[in-house]
Amino acid sequence: MALIDQYPIYLTNSLTGKKEQFQPLHQGQVGMYVCGPTVYNKVHLGNTRTFLTFDIIARYFRFLGYKVRYVRNITDVGHLESDADDGEDKIAKKARLEQLEPMEIVKQYTEDFHEVMRQFNILPPSIEPSATGHIVEQISITEKLIKKGLAYEVNGSVYFDVKKYNQQFHYGILSGRKIEELMESGRELDSQDEKREKIDFALWKKASPSHIMRWPSPWGEGFPGWHIECTVMSTKYLGETFDIHGGGMDLKFPHHECEIAQATGANGQPPVKYWIHSNMLTVNGQKMSKSLGNSFLPAELFSGNHALLEKGYSPSAVRFFMLQSHYSSTLDFSNEALQAAEKGYKKLSNALKTAKQLKHTGTKTVNAEVEQEFQRLTSECYLNMGDDFNTARTLAVLFEMASRINDLKSGNLQPHQFSAEAFDTFLKTYIGFMEDVLGLQEEAAQNDQLLNDVVNVLIGLRKKARQDRNYALSDKIRDDLKQVGVQLMDGKDGEMSYSIDS
């Protein structure tokens, strides 16, 4: 039986607020779109959590055998700074500040973003389209909406007519907002505002003379509105209706709500089957965000160069830390929590190394009870991941498995107590969930062959010293290595292993 059929996936659909069984639109395939970063600044840790969440989701679908097309955009234009007439987009503003070409900014921060993704072992998406690469499509869908009477042009700008849309469809299905309340509350309509209602939003914005990023359009020179790029890029690469759309909670309204309205208005059908929103990373209970000034840069975290940090933490340890909570919960970020995570991660990582070395020794006395326990652990990995991608519970199972792996290493359990099949499946599951599903790898330093050889020479010397009962020397070798970050561990039969502290 294929894994896909054996282990169904249940996920919480933000659209219904309920946990639903995932049924792909096309057998064995998953189309997923996630709102990517706005590349006008360095990504901070909070951003990273969202991309990690969807990395895990894509990985797990693939692990089960689904063919996944994962589209994650780069927003390199279009986020309006304000609703005012002189609205300019963020990239352009930043460019003027730094006296650079907008595309220079975009390039610089896109590179930074990719570097951070690599460090966290977040796999690249299948397609990474940029907003500036899809101006033509954005213009064309805007025209389509005007033709349908759902958008109107004023002074070279085009706005989406929410009220009109709401007569045919339902604006607010995602966020649960009511159009009447939205029209009453909130900011006052500016006297010179071109919008008919304050809930209307821009599809196309006229560029002021000083605006740097601009493209010709049927309405004059301008640039696209904030929400339209995602509608264009998601439907272009995934179809008018696709399986999953993800993003951070803070995008739910208005961004995702507007996406639904645009796509539904243009194509006559809702664009997304399952909406998934990941929750925020918090610091002392408050949302981590640039504007609040409490954000951490990944680089600061790795180096420990930050007022709130006592030391640096490896990307893997941070990744593990984030996976210990469910994506839909807020996760509070603190020194203590990171330290705990670092140690826990090391435990799993050590067991991973061990798991790769264990060998089955032939069946003599299969212990049905023990074997069943191992099979139970194996299937629990799938059941927990299938339950709304619950990485926290999956990790709990992995810790149990790590204990059993250590039992096998120390001799508390014997490989011959299992059938070769159960033994292999168990180890493969542990390794597979660690590396492929959760993206947790052994510490990279241990893959350095030269270092490995050098340490082994020292281990040889220490063995000799111990045989000669020259403990002063053997301790010195161990202590000096410890000083430079290499921890030696004596095993049974005089064998030694080592680990590297980052």
Added chain:
RNA sequence: GGUCCCGUGGCCGAGCGGCUAGGCAGAGCUCUGCAAAAGCUUCUACAGCGGUUCGAAUCCGCUCGGGACCUCCA
């Protein structure tokens, strides 16, 4: 003000009506020349007050406290 979420043991964090989450820290033990690692044991909580139920951390109500969205944010 409107909409919504959360409050779990020393800390972090699962949990979706009955059954041990898990990690870290602490304590004890085993192994060890000494360490480290590993194993075993231990510490057993659900903000408060009511209610529903045979049974509630889990459902309902109220109170207190924290937070998110409603303006750009993952």
